[in-house]
Structures are given as C-alpha cells and as structure tokens.
Amino acid sequence: MTNHELWQAALGEIELNISKTNFITWFRNTDVIKTREGAATVGVPNAFSKEWLENKYNKLILRALRNILPEVKEVEFVIAAISLPELATPGRSTPPRRKETEIVNQSFQELEINKETHLNPKYTFDNFIVGSFNELAQAAAQAITKNLGRLYNPLFIYGGVGLGKTHLIQAIGNEIVKNFKNEKKICYTSSEKFTNELVAALYNGQMEEFKNSYRKIDVLIIDDVQFLSGKEKTQEEFFHTFNALYQNNKQIIISSDRPPKAISTLEERLKSRFEGGMIADISYPDLESRIAILKAKCYEKNLQISDEVLNYIAANIQKNIRELEGALNRVMITLKLSGSLPSLEQISKILTGITSPPSKKISYKVILQAVSEFYDINTSHLINRCRKKELVWPRQVAMFLIREELKSSFPFIGEKLGGRDHTTVMYACEKLNRELQKNESLQQEINLIKERFYSI
C-alpha cells in the first residue's frame, strides 16, 4: 500500500468522525509523506493546519492510521507544499482594473528568464546512463556544474549521432538552473538558431542588440557547432561572442559530431579556442550499457519486457541510442496491440526494418567505384601501373578500405588491383593506419568514402 493510499483510507475513517466543514478546512491538501519505523509523517499545507492537526486531531489521526497499518506508533506533522494553488483564501480576488493596460504595457523581460534558456527539462543527469563510453564526458559535465567557468572552459563534447550529446549538455543546463536557481542566465541554442538570429539581426539592423543579448549570458550552450562550418560571418560573430564570454569567465559548452580539428572550414582561431578547454568524446555504448539504457527506458515507460528480449535488441542495435529507443518503441507497440510479449522470432521480424541487415554484401568493385568517384579519377587508373602521386594515394586508400571492410587477404587485394605484390598492399595498409592516427582530416575523408559505398 502506498503512502497515498494509506492516507486516503485513513481519511475515509476520519471523515466519519468530524464535521464536514472541519474536514474540508483542515484535511485539504494533506498527505502522508513517509512512514518509517512506526512513525508516519503527514505533510500539511500551512502552519495553521499543523497546529490544529497536532493539537486537536492527533489521536483521531493516529487511531485511523493504526486501524489500517497497526505498526504506526506516532504521527508527526510537517509543513510541505503539496499543491499550492489551493492555498489561496477567499476575499483576495484581484481587482480587474489593470487588465486593459497589461496588454500594451511592456514588462521586464528578465523576469521570464526560464523561457530564455530553451532547455528541455526532461534531460537531466538522473536519467543519463553512464558507461565506459561516456564516463569522461559525464564526469566533466558534472564537474563544471559545480565550478562554473573555472574548471573546464570551454567544454567540448563530441560523438556520433544519437549517442546522447544533446541529453548531456541539456542536463548540464538543467542542473545549473537547479543549483543556481535563477541567478545564472543560461542560454541553450543550436548553431543553426544562432545563425538565423544573426541573419535576422543583420537584416533588421539590430546587430548591437544581438551582440549584447549573447554577451549577457552566464552559461552558453551551443549544440551541433559543426554546422557553423562554412558560414564565415557567423563564425566571426561567434568568435567575438566566445571571446567576450571566455574573458569574463563565463561557462561555454559546445557539442559537435566530430572533434574541432575535423570540422572542415572552421576557422583556425575557433578550432584552437575549442581545443583550449576540455574535449570529451562520447563513443559507442558497450553491450552492458545498451542493456542498462533499455532497462531504464522500460522503467520510465512502465514496461515489463524480459531480459532475453532486451538482450536481443541491445545485441542487434549497436551504434545508436536513439535507434535503440526506436526499437523498444516498436516492441512496445506490438505488445500493446497483441497484448502478449512477442517471441524472439517475432521480434527479429519487427526489428528487421531498423537493424542494419548483417553486412550487406559489398564487393571490392563497389569500393573501387566509390574511391575513384571520390577522388574524381577513372576506376581503371586504380588498376593500371601508373605511379603518379595523385593516383597512388587513391589506390592505397582503396587497398586499405578493401582490407578493412571486406577482410580480404593481401594477395587477393593485390591481384585485383592490377596484379600487385601482397607486400605492396601491406605497406599501403600500414601507411594508412599510421596516417589515421596522426591526421584527423583523413578520418573524415575515409568516412566520407565509406558513406558513399554503404549508401549505394
């Protein structure tokens, strides 16, 4: 029996023993807050109710509670706002004379501060699942909420799609709102919104207002900063805003889908500034974390799903937490429609749409095609004997990709690429692996090529 049910049952008995007016006056907005070791704590809306219940109805309440829960030995009362709106007493109605003027009169915008943060309250640290894949980012995030602007500034969080970047940075914002109440001005915005506002300000000739509005902020959270790439004026304005805030020790939090170095056409001075603080990445969740996430979601949605099914979902969707949730939603809908938990076979059918089919067969030809398209050369150039530098590099990339993606043997690759020796292929793979570690933009390049042949 929950505390609430206990109190409702007790109220049923109390109601019979006292007059209706007394009951309404003194027992409105009360509830049992906790019961522990024989003591029940009753929350009451104000000091008057507390005095009255404590001194006049104590015995009655205790008796009513004991009839239902015999181990209750004492009752205590605390003032706790259970539902505030009901507290208003009669005789305080508002004179309507102001109504007309309120429409035109401007009000102090600053009082509506919460509308300005644009934070979604559902993202909190409490429902953020921590695993080895995001430990560092989460710890850094937690740390800065206690030490604004001094510890890690800026905090740069990057990671792939659907891995919880937005959740994490919004959770920082919400935590700061909670810790500092309204003392800190927080602004959550996406780089796209920043750009739009800038364009609007330019159009309306209100650059000053735009600049000032961003420079008054205590905590600036920018989501998906990679979209700034290529927008020079926005970058410049953002650079100035960044500097202004940074110099005043205001906290800046940035998220992106790749590290600052890998964001092409981002100005050097911004890159280096992003790197000046703390860079934390969120990688792919491991199996255990994925299961933990699914369990948390089930709990949130109040679903009973067997571990077997959760394991299956977690094992099949590996790279995206958002998809994980999507898969769970599908299972949930099926559960609701059929009324019973689907079997594993059914689940695998349900999920075929989302789970990427176990490695769609790509042949080495597709890779060659993609590489040659990417570097804008003819496929035959990859195969022939020419050793021009602009052909050698794509050829090595192609070798590397065939090795990595198809796990083909070195002699096989050598044979297909114009009958080359297997050591040539080995050299190419080693070279690329080495380069990859040094050169972030190469990673970018490789990813772009992969996108090409996987999207065919």
Next chain:
Amino acid sequence: MKIICLQENLKTNLNITQNIVGRNLTLPILNNLLLETEGGRLKISSTNLEIGINTWTSGKIEKQGSITCPAKILSSFINSLPNKKIELEVKDNTLFVRCENYKASIKGLPSDDFPLIPKIKEKPIIIFKKGEILKNNLSQVVGSAALSESRPEISGILFKIDKEAIKFVATDSFRLAEKTIYQTNNLITKPISLIIPQRTIQELIRILTEKPDNEVRFILGDSQVLFETNEVQLISRIIDGQYPDYQQIIPKSFETQATLLKDEFVNNIKIASIFSSKINDVKLSIYSGKIDILSQDADLGENKSQIPADVKGKPMEVIFNFRYFLDGLSNISTKNVSLGLNSETSPSVIRPSGEDGFLYVIMPIKT
C-alpha cells in the same frame, strides 16, 4: 470570564484584529474574534488561516475564561461607545458588554473550535527601533507588488537581509520598487531572502499606523514569519518560491538624466492623465532644459504642458503609463526627483534627489 478595560484600548486592538476577518463560509468560526484572558491581560486573536493576529489589552481581570464572537458586531458596537470603562462578561456562550448606559449581549461560540494560531519560539533576527519608520519604508514598496496570484513569487514583498542592510523589493513585472535600509545589528549568520505576502505587509502597515512608537521584532520560523511589538503579534506564511533576479533589470547607466521639481511634475502628469487614452499613456519629451508632457485621445482631445528640468544627455521621447509613474512619484518625499532613461523601450529609473535608498524602475509603453 469577566474583564474591565478602557474603551480606547479595546477599540484600537479590535480594529487591528478585525480587518483580516473575511466572510468564510466553510468555517464560520473564522468570522469570529477569540477573546481570552492571558497573563493578566485580555488577548484578542483573529485569523484567516494565512495570517494570524494576536493583541493584548490591559485591564482588570476578575474572572479567567474565553469566548469567540462575531468580529463585525463586536467591533462596530465598541467603536460607537464613549471612551469610558467597559465591562466584558461571558455567560453560557454569550458575551455581555456594559458601558455606562449601554448594554449588549452578543451570541458567541465556544473557543475550543477556534483555530490555533501557530507559535514561533525562535529569537528575533532584526529589531526595528521605531515602528513608524518601518511603516514608511514598507509603504514605499508595498503598492508595486503583483496583485494576481498567477505568479505567486512576485505577489509578495521580497525581504533581502544581509549583515549591513535590509532591502524591500516589490514588482509586478511592469514596475519595480526597491527600498534599502542600512542597519548593521541584524542577527543573522548568512544573508537570507524571503517573500512575504503583500496582504501581510498591508496589515503590518495598518498595525504600525495604530502603534507608531513601538519597536518591532522580526522573527523567522519554520516557513512562517512573525512581526511582534509589545502588544501585537502578526504571524504569516511565507511565499514559497524563488524571487526573480531583479538586480539585472535596474539600469546601471543612463543615456539621458533629468532632475526636476517633484510636486510640479506630479501635477503636470495628473493634468495629462485627464486626456490620456484607455491605455493610460502619457508622453514625456525630454529636451535640454525642459520636459514636455503630452497626452492625447482621439475622442477627448489633447493636452500639452512644459516643465523646466536640468537635463543631461541626449533628447528622448518616452511613453509611460501615468498610473505606474504617479505610483512611483507618490512614494518620494524629497523636493526634487531625478529621472534616468536609456531608450523608449528599456526600463527607466525614478529616484529622489539627494536621498539614497529608494529606487523605482518603470517600463515604458511600446508605441
């Protein structure tokens, strides 16, 4: 219960207690006052379950006891009596009142059913030496609080207390009043902020009008506050919530500043208000050396007046709601006022010239 006391003393305390008594249909006993003997004096209590007031009247107690009786009837009757000795006696839930040639019997209810007014046992954290000064300070801000309950945190007066100063703040998001009192003997360990309902402060002002010379002790309890003088206690809930960070609204610098005679300014704005339209708009045009005050309404006509002023900065035209503007000016008692403006859409500040501590911020009307 049997007591003899003076009409004047009884009248004052009845007036203090009976004002919060409203018509309460669910619990009729709240329409009553509680009269009981306590510590050799007559204690009169009232409550609306949000505020509670206790008063003590000195007199000669012949027999202990208590009763509750309707507030309006008792206070109306006592108010009409001459300032002579009054004898109050309780028999069988009826209160018999005798004074010279007047007699009355008032039907009452037993005192057992009267709500218990919470007790606060903590030590006072602030002592205001003179009630009248506290009253004047609170009167300057109390009118600016929001009347609607839709945003409870600004429907009260903010008390911001630290070691050196006490600030009273009220705003309804269109204007804001702040009063600072410098007082160093506050018994607090760390700065505190609390929001007290506007009604409570209005009651406190009324009580202090009746008892201007007493010292007032300010005591903070568990989610309630107590204002206490030697003869009166006022207990109230505190509004739960976070007061907005109002400091950032107050402009730090001004584009235009003007200093002018307050009484003349008030008069000119009152004249302008006659011609102002439904939205209460009055336009101030500030030039070097003078301010033009203009109001017009399509149906009524228009009016323009000029007032000399010491103006610094660039010329400006701003439209205000004259009610809010007069509210601010009426709380200023100095000869001159200074006006600080930044633009026709940003907050302006009214201050008394040559006096620190009071500040009135007002938002213009958008054209």
